Amino acid sequence: MIPCAMFLYIHMMSVSGLVQVEPPMAYHRTFGPAVDAITRLGWGLGIISLLVIIIIAGLLLGGIFRKRGVDPAADPRQLTVRRDAGGMGWIYIGVGTSSVVLFGCMIWTLIVTAAVAHPPVAPALTVQVTASQWWWSLRYVDDRPAQIFTTANEIHIPVGQPIRFELMSADVMHSFWIPQLAGKMDVIPGQTNVTWLEADQPGEYLGQCAAFCGPQHAHMALMIVAETPEDFTAWKHSQLADTAPPNSEEALRGAQIFQTRCAVCHTIRGVSPAGVVGPDLSHLMARHTLAAGLLPNTPGNLAGWIDNPQGLKPGTRMPDPNLSGTELTAVTSYLNTLQ
Amino acid sequence: MTFAIGIAALLLLLGGCKHSQGGTTTANSASGLPTADMLASVPLGQVAGEPSFSAAALSIANPYQGNAQAIQQGEQLYIKMNCAGCHAYNGKGNMGPDLTDAEWRYGGLPVQIYKTIRDGRPQGMPAWGVALPPDDIWKLVAYIQSLGGTVSPKDYEHARQGDKPGEQVAPEAQADAQLAPPPEAEMSPDPNDQPTAQPALAPTTAPAAHTETPIVPKRKTKLTEPKASEPQP
Amino acid sequence: MASTSAPSQKSSAQFRDTTSSNASVHGGALGRLLKLGESHATFEMVKAEKTPRRQSRRPCKLQRCATAVCFSLFVVAITPPSQAQTPAPDNHGNSAENTSATGATFNFAPNDPPGEWRSQARDYANTRYSTLDQINTANVAKLRMAWTFSDGTLNGHESAPLVVDNTMYVVTPFPDILYALDLTRAGEPIKWTFKPNPAPIANGKACCDTVTRGVAYANGKLIYNLLDDHTVAVDAKTGKEVWRTKMGNVETGETMTMAPFVVGKKVLVGDSGGEMGVWGWIAALDVDTGKELWRAYSTGSDKDVRIGADFKPFYDRMKGKDLGISTWPAGMWKHGAGSVWAWISYDPSLNLIYYGTSNPSPRVPDQRPGDNLWTSTIFARDVDSGMARWAYQTTPHDRWDYDAVNENILMDLPIDGQSRKVLVHFDRNAYAYTIDRATGEVLKASPFAYQNWSSGFDMKTGTPMVIPDKEPHPNVKLVNVCPPDIGGKDWQPAAASPRTGLVYADIFNICMDVTDHDASYIPSSPYDGMDMHRYPAPGGNLGEFMAWNPATGKKVWSIKETYMTMSGVLVTAGDVAFYGTADGWFRGVDARSGKVLWSQKLGSGIIGQPMTYTGPDHRQYIAISAGIGGAATVRADVIALRPLDFPAGGNTLYVFSIDGNSMSSGPGQLTEKDGVSNAAKNR
Secondary structure: OHHHHHHHHHHHHHHHOOOOOOOOOOOOOOOOOOOHHHHHHHHHHHHHHHHHHHHHHHHHHHHHHOOOOOOOOOOOOOOOOOOOOOHHHHHHHHHHHHHHHHHHHHHHHHHHHHHHHOOOOOOOEEEEEEEEOOEEEEEEEOOOHHHOEEEEOEEEEEOOOOEEEEEEEOOOOEEEEOOOOOOOEEEOOOOOEEEEEOOOOOEEEEEEEOOOOOOOHHHOEEEEEEEOHHHHHHHHHHHHOOOOOOOOHHHHHHHHHHHHHHOOOOOEOOOEOOOOOOOOOOOHHHOOEEOOOOEEOOHHHHHHHHHOHHHHOOOOOOOOOOOOHHHHHHHHHHHOOOO | OHHHHHHHHHHHHHHHHHOOOOOOOOOOOOOOOOOHHHHHOOOOOOOOOOOHHHHHHHOOOOOOOOOHHHHHHHHHHHHHOOHHHHHOOOOOOOOOOOOOOOOOOOOOOHHHHHHHHHHOEOOOEOOOOOOOOHHHHHHHHHHHHHOOOOOOHHHHHHHHOOOOOOOOOOHHHHHHHHHOOOOOOOOOOOOOOOOOOOOOOOOOOOHHHOOOOOOOOOOOOOOOOOOOOOOOO | OOOOOOOOOOOOOOOOOOOHHHHOOOOHHHHHHHHHHHHHHHHHHHHHHHOHHHHHOOOOHHHHHHHHHHHHHHHHHHOOOOOOOOOOOOOOOOOOOOOOOOOOEOOOOOOOOOOOEOOOOOOOOOOOEEOOOOOOOOOHHHEEEEEEEEOOOOOOOOOOOEEEOOEEEEEOOOOOOEEEEEOOEOOOOEEEEEOOOOOHHHHHOOOOOOOOOOOEEEOOEEEEEOOOOEEEEEEOOOOOEEEEEEOOOHHHOOEOOOOOEEEOOEEEEEOEOOOOOOEOEEEEEEOOOOOEEEEEEOOOOHHHHOOOOOOOOOOHHHOOOOHHHHOOOOOHHHHOEOOOOOOEEEEOOOOEEEEEOOOEOOOOHHHOOOOOOOOOEEEEEEOOOOOEEEEEEOOOOOOOOOOOOOOEEEEEEEEOOEEEEEEEEEOOOOEEEEEEOOOOOEEEEEEOOOOOOEEEEEOOOOEEEEOHHHOOOEOOEEEEEOOOOOOOOOOOOOEEOOOOOOEEEEEEOEEEEEEEOOOOOOOOOOOOOEEEEEEEOOOOOOEEEEEEEOOOOEEEEEEEEOOOOOOOOEEEOOOEEEEEOOOOEEEEEEOOOOOEEEEEEOOOOOOOOOEEEEOOOOOEEEEEEEOOOOOOOOOOOOOOOOOOOOOOOOOEEEEEEEOOOOOOOOOOOOOOOOEHHHHHHOO
């Protein structure tokens, strides 16, 4: 009941213009066949619930304030003959109506959940998602091994096609949730869960880990960028492309510092396959955010993050690297070349 | 009544949050961790001449020793940083030596293992100090300590001379033990505690109080010489 | 009707069979006599039927005599011979002379002097067969220690000493010291010592002990690889370094452990490091100068792998462009390993070298989907240009560390009535292959050791069929996969005898539980991820010494050993095969029947290669090193027989002779000055 109320509240507030920006994970309006039916179901059940509330409230108030017609002059020693006021009729009507409505809702729910359980056509693209504390590793699978690559936190997909996700956890339980495109699917260590989604229109859809997984659970965001198939292919090719070598002396020094200080945990494809502990940083500058949605990806934020990850995201697995000022500048300028 | 119970429950919950057995494992900066100066004073070999200065440095304890969370994170690092590739997943060694037995090429005290990991060694052990922060390396040491082969920092002096707990000491050999006075109080193992003042590394001025005793077995019996505080393992 | 041949006979032109003359009644004088006898007998009977009047007339004396003789001969001819012509497969009785079970023939080029041993494998074909027969089945039980040499270095002793010009050359594990021993003097004193001082850091980069698998001799030089990626050539007479070439960077985790292989003016070497994420390669150096002539990598573009227009793999799986890149996820081929760390053979008639590449890196298959070419692959390359002629991947997308580096023994083998130029290869994946060495076609593939990862072999596509349940995945414990990473047989080389036509090998009977962990590539550290526990396979024995028929793909006989058998094999014209066990037993076995004729316990476990030579005193000696180490670390503590601790290390070379006779022991105060002339004084 409360989520339904929130539904309506958010929608009314945004529609009414009282709230300027629609909250990014508001799920009262969705954009994909994996969830559109659910949204309609949600609205439908919400409206039915509201009607039920109104009707029950009305009946209750009616019951409270109904005239009872008791004669004040009646002799208390006399038995009162109770006339049949038709109470059972109310019960029959009530139960009958409720049953029909509930049954109808149940059928509707079952139809909807069955409809969204599987994609309408076999998905052409599979993405393997490995959730860690507190970021998402993504691997794009392909029959041709040379087309397989890894990235992090930002999933690009082509619009209009169902995409399959295989969900695995590297440590504890997480949950994969992009409200405007898909329902929640838990990510459970030791097993692989499968879900799918499809985006109708291009856009950026924010997601979030939906199962409490530690101190930084709130900062474990996810973004799905839905693009036209041409844009998606272009993005994929840029991800597979080799990294351009550093173009300045400072960037070169930064690359060297990266190799000694950072590469034990982070991989930059093409330079050297390296650490798998932390997010893959190949083509880092193509991403919208840093640290699983914590910060927008700007050079200033990048430097700030590298300098003080524990301050920005306390408890994160990335230690403070203790770089000097010049080292930090060099590394940032190197990372800025990773387009 | 319900209000009182509610307040009491709230206080209990809040009170419970403050203490956790292992503390956090994200020791920021140097709180609780041995400093660079202290580590620098730990030599690889024996110091020529008077050894007493270096001896106490060898007794630096691992702040994460026994910390279950740190040990678990150390194990994760052991696998992810490829330590397991050379030293085997069970620590029994392959390309690298066995970490579970009592044989240590470069010393089995926590601070010696720390420096081995940080600085590397000539026969193939890489230096991880550039790549891993001190915090992570101490967690790795905690994991290695949990494998059972390391030397307790309390036994630092005995370890140098190949002594074993419970052994007899010939009267002529006891005199050597008197040259090195007892160390000052060791580092607090709990990083949540306030950073202590620099532990005094200079020898105390009361060696005469040091009556000779049998070598103390680990953890079981109390030392007879007076100590400022008994560190908890 | 007249002939009886042993069931395993194969008819061929090279097959010398003393029954052949008996088999036919159509040729030779005897045959004519028999025919005569037959017709005589017939004539007699006909005569009797047709002219009963003449029944009373008896044949004349001469006729009766002739008939009796002919009839006797006829009876003899049809009687099966009582003596077995060839040993039946399970026959433990006497073995006949010079009968081959397969008819296999070998090219023993470069035909080194029989009394010397100039390369680890003895010859280009890698037969490890010696024509010396002074020690044979009749007297091998009298072998005793003649002299020993301690090389002062512990760790695994995997090499065989060389003997050239009455000098024995012994190389040690790290620090790779080379000794020259003067065999003409009593006590075999050290003539010179060469200390190359390899970098200590190499100690921590060798996955399977700081070993070296031996030295090669060419043009008056001894050539061998140091653990720290240098190839050196040492003057055989003076012990001075002639040239040294740096082949790689040991700090990346790359080492060199293999014995160089010399073909004419080229010496072939390769790297080690399948567990360290190296880039595997094989290279040819000039024998006199050490200059690198060509290098072929095991992954990467066709240019890197030296694949060109001449490349004609037999199977479709290996056809395509730049497969060394496209069968890997983006970029992973650069650290895909495929190192070349074991044996090379050479066919002079085709001018091709044959060798195998190691497992792919990391040892976690889920991190590198794809066939991962050209790892776990047998290559045939032109020795002059290094260009590949064909390749065959024994284990596509290897998931269990099944390298393809084991030796390829070259022979001409009659198969189905036709003589084929083949190579015989016992792979880590427990399959024994007989492969046409001109084309790369697999003629036979059958398991020689216990395995449960594959349900069979598809001869059409040349691919083993993988059982999905036996594929490891990260963080999941996979129980009971056989064979383990070290395989059904590892680098320990087999030997082949032209006399018996069989191949002899030390194999394993081991299984493992394995858990994979995703591996990071951090240069200088392993790129690995395999967490294993190994134990004996069904049967309980860890080791086995077997004789194998490469034409039928079947084991002929085998000897089970409680502990691992990881030594090389030597087989001689005396029909004795020699091998050693991980707990230190060195044995001599009848090469035909498999009967153990002699055993000697040595000071440490044996993982070296035995060899034989003729001393200056004209005695035949057998030499083997004892010094456990290497990958022979599977212990027998799970066996209920008795608990055995791992043997302690050792570093002794043992040399045996009949009755232990040599110049170096005998009455009186023998000294170094006593030489060959004194040999006659000893019994």
